[in-house]
Amino acid sequence: MQTAKLFLASSNELKEDRNDFEIFLARKNEEWRDKGVAISLVHWEDFFDAVSRTRLQDEYNKAIRGCEFFVM
Secondary structure (H helix, E strand, O other): OEEEEEEEOOOHHHHHHHHHHHHHHHHHHHHHHOOOEEEEEEEHHHOOHHHOOOOHHHHHHHHHHOOOEEEO
16 A cells, blocks of 8 residues: 655634644545555644644654655
8 A cells, every 4th residue: 555645734714714624534445445545644734832842843854854745
């Protein structure tokens, strides 16, 4: 199975849109499973400022560099 990472970033006001995007992606992953392809979603909300040794933006940037796709 080939898995690509997608970093999904947007303001907190667009939470509902991000949720819709996540549902869309989950449905596509179901379709693509037989083809051996999947996209793993990385959410900016999963990063906690309290555990960052530097600026939180540095943690985002590191995660973004590890992704094949970026959606904002």
